[in-house]
Amino acid sequence: MRVLPVLVCSLFFMLSKGQEPKDVTVKQTLKLMGTRFEITVIAPNEDIGYINIDEAISEIKRIEKIISSWDDASETSLINKNAGIKPVKVSLELFHLIERAKKISEITDGAFDISYASMDKVWKFDGTMGKAPSEAIIKSSISKIGHDKIILDADKQTVYLAERGMRIGFGAIGKGYAADRAKELLVSKQVKGGIINASGDLTTWGTKATGEKWLVGIANPLSKEKVFSWLPVVESSVATSGNYEKYIVLNGEKYSHIIDPRSGYPTTGVHSVSVFAKNAELCDALATAVFIMGRDSGIHLINQIDGVEVVVVDSDNKIHKSSGILFDKNQ
Structure with a gap:
């Protein structure tokens, strides 16, 4: 029965000295949506931190049940099953996500397109491909793609895919959207700061427990351990598309695993693209689009969009950036 007075006295002594309980950093890494998520929160103690992380995980799983094309029961699967047959009534959340995706398709001239999932897989990136598919095969592989x-x-809140065999997929926007929603949830619960990192697509809020800004490193694609520059990510997001691991070399030319949905050909000329914006969803989509559009067209597009910046590393490992990016190369 003497424990309580001792605790109360200890707490009073600590507060009387002008000290406050220090926040802690709590982090968990796990597989969600088929990829690696790392969730970091700043919390008063570890227990509360893990409760917050569990809430973020539940939100990401909820979104996956809506947008997964692998889950036969998802709204997305229902849309795909009814392609060329009938419109499908969907939740307002999914309707608005598809609406935003179509707008990004329009501003990128189709470089980003969620109907890319209709593509027949004619390119192999597992080392078994000795030559490129014929032009006729490639043309046929993209015949059902088109955001229009x-x-x-x-x-009526419906979505209809106009041709049989069409499919939509959220591989180039879904992780960013899930990160945004998880962040939104935690901010609504007064979590002071944190990072939702969906395999390189990340969003931040607040600061580190020390009060310092969250930083993201722009890495050398040929040596990921080397960082070209550190950039602050304050109440903001970043997404990176790269060809570090999945690519093929045909006739001395390196082809990325990222396919241009308009031509059916793999992209060339770019090693990585990092897009910075307020929302991870927009970063995710635009990183893919800029990678496909190429260095000059991609940077030109980003320079026309308020609140969005980009860093492009080309195939010669040279760094290019939009007008609002400032680095200190000595960092």
């Missing part, structure tokens, strides 16, 4: 074939009816 995704028909939305706002009044």
